[in-house]
Amino acid sequence: MASDAADSPFFQKQRQEDAIVVTDPPKFDLEPYISNYEGYTRLDRLHHIGSHSTYLAADAYRAAIAEARQGQNVQLLLTLQEEFAQIAPGDPAANIDTAWAEEKTRKVRAELDKLEHELKSYKNNLIKESIRMGNEDLGHFFCACGDWSAAHKAYMRMREHCTSNKHLADMTLRLVYTTIAQKMWLGVQSHLAKVDGAQRKGDEKTKREPIVSACTGLAHLGNGDFRDAAMAFIYTSPAFLTVEPAAGITWQKEVLTGNDIAVYGGLCALASMDRTELQVQVLGNNDFRNFLELEPHIRRAINLFCNSKYSACLEVLEGYRNDYLLDVYLSNHVASIYGRIRTKSIVQYFIPFSCVTLDEMATKFQLTGEFATIEDELETMINNGTLDARIDLVDRLLISPPTNPRYTVHADALSMAERYDHTLRLRLTRLNMLAAGFEIKQDKGGFRESTSSLSESIGASFRGMGQRMGFN
């Protein structure tokens, strides 16, 4: 089954477009995994898994199609069915149900008309609260249809009709939700900043803070700012796991679960922090411990890294690479996060040594397939400045270069003095020219004229010479 899917036209196309395709089975089971999620993200995740894992493709697509049938997002259902038809043409779920789709579209259309009509009548009545609710209903409706930008617009229109802070905060959270669904991370960040700014004290604050902090982490992760993401995730309060739905959204189910926070936060921290920071801020962090307990292998990896057992740490992470590739938010960043952890491990590993054999390095750090040999990888790291070392290809050694601070200081001083000296000379030349009233002016001849002036003047001095001397 798996091999059939791998050779299907759909995955061949994915490969051609350089998309990630995972052929090995992941460690998780689809059924329990996906049951943690609800709402839009459930579909999105199923779609992601289906389109990236050859092993789970059929199951994921079947589940997704069944799910989509319940909802109002006709377009998504059609896309799903079309893609699934390329993977398993004979499957009954893949049959495009045109009649159903038309019927559904008509219903959706009617619903939209109704809502718009209602909104219009509210507007005529000039009752703020009604207009707000009308817009909100419209926003919810667009969310259900998967038309995120329209939903975003509808929620935005609520702003001027919000009468209480709670309304305003709910609206902003709704906006956060729609931007996350569109994966527009910069927009997410700006909306989150507004939530943060509008927040009141007390009950409201404790309720919203974990959500804001988790979403901030997600936005940073989406932007590739691993360090900021790590900081946001590890300081997310464990209350997130139990927080009540805010703005009608169950965040820990509809956006990201506690397990996700543990995985995202742990990986980002591994990628961006050094050992002491990891020890103090991640392992010693009471808030984050609650999350880490959900994903013990992440905890183990961080522990191993802190205890300088880099190869074991990498091994653990490597075992879960497929899982993370199938995570909708993590998938694009896995390679870069893993790469960073690996380089950091190599750098940390090499610090106490003055000299290590290349073979030892190769056994400690198994190649990941990115580079042909360990030499190549080390060479790249040295060239881009992450590792301060030299390679001896003859005796196959990695050598830490000797330092001579006294010599370096002298050499630096000299080159700096020369640079300043030269800069000063340039300034003085300019000053002299200004004092003499020299300046290149606009009207005094264009490019053409002055380019030839050099050769002309030399030529003129040649020509003039003979005549003046009377030798011709």
Place this chain on the structure above:
Amino acid sequence: MAAELLTILLGFQPDAPELQQRREYDKAAREFVLHISNISNNHYLKGAGAAEDVLNVLDPTANSIAYAVTLRVRIASAIDRKNHEQLRPGNSLWNKLVLFLESFDPVQMRYAGSEWRKLIEYIEQIARAMGTPALAIAPIRSAMIRLDPTTGTFTSVHLRFIQLCMETRSYAAAVPILDDYIHSLPSAIPPAARDNLEYSVACADTATSGEFIHTKSGHSEKVALVDVIEYYVLGAMAYLGVRQFKHAHELLEHVLIIPAAGVANGLMLEAYKKWVLVSCLVNKSYNSIPRTANGQAVKQIRAAAKAYEALADAFSQLNNLPKLRAQVAAGTDIWIEDGNAGLVDELVEHQHRSYVSRLSRTFSAIPVSNIASNVGSSVDELTTFLEALIRDGFLNARLERNDKPEVGAVLRFYLDPTQGPLAKTEKQQQQALFEQTERTNTLAGQVKDADYRLSISKEYVEYVKRQAKKASGQGGNAADPMDAPWDDAEIEEDIMGDLR
């Protein structure tokens, strides 16, 4: 008559006891110059060639002014009368001219600037007319150095000299002059600050060349901006000719920072093109244009020199050697047309060198065969190439033979900068630092001179006057507003002062 002339010409004796005071000397010298320039030319021409000829009696070192005037008149008449035999190098007048230019008294020549300049022009003209322009280079150079040991005040002679050197391809001959930084341009010094001041007379021992070479002293024709730029560009080319790329780079930067009102000129474009290439040779990149350059002008020249920037980008990609070759081949016409083909070839060669020298940041030892397979040349060729690099001081490394036959020759870099052929001892470094200190102090002196020249310029004096007026005006107004003695016209001038 000849005897009479001789008495007049010998009338000025710089060693005379009554001229020991600098002010006296200054006065006497200026009067003497004025006096003898009024004597008609015929007097000088009498007795030429005879035993008691004025030129034989006068000593070029002691009576430099008189000698210079006589010589100038003689040469002018020889040219007029088409009496070329005397002028031919090796013959009497030529020899006298060369002797004079190499031995005149520099202090006296400060007063006879135009004579000095004309004699230099003559020697150049004669040498050119005889078809041996190179002969004039050495006398001109020694004349320049004798007059002003720093040769740092720009004169029209500088430009003529470098043009001559470029025409005759005697690049090395130009280097001693080019090495001296142009610290002053001839400026208009008001006579009040020039004459009759004890410590700033032209003959003072402390006088710097910026003080006695000015717009009225006659040492230089009127200098225009184009002349200065041309000097810098030609100078840079001369440095390129002797492969002193760092100096060429510095000289070209002088062109790039020229004050510009939002426009560039062609010489600047030329300079920029060369600068991009030379920067690659010196720094391996080209992106730090001096900050004082005019942004608008730089934008213009950059737009016109895209091909060169593409070349530099290709050069910086050391892992992609064929790309540079492709770029070079694509733009062959451009390089040839701009006269930069040689420099471009140098760039290609230099990329190999940079590639190898960059290996030292990654490897401590690498078999030559590995490099060869990366570069795509044979091991033997590469070995010779590497040997040359080590010999010429590009690499702090050694080539060694390995015991293992399959490895072959190995390039081993010295990791410690105090070892290997390029190592510098602490003493050498200290010496270099001392030299730099010396240079910086000289420069500080030159800055002070420039500052002084600015402070006596007409514009600055007026500005100070206005400032003083404004300051006292404000104070006065606060104290007694009714007592303000200024009328409307002068308040207007104050407004102008604000705009400055």
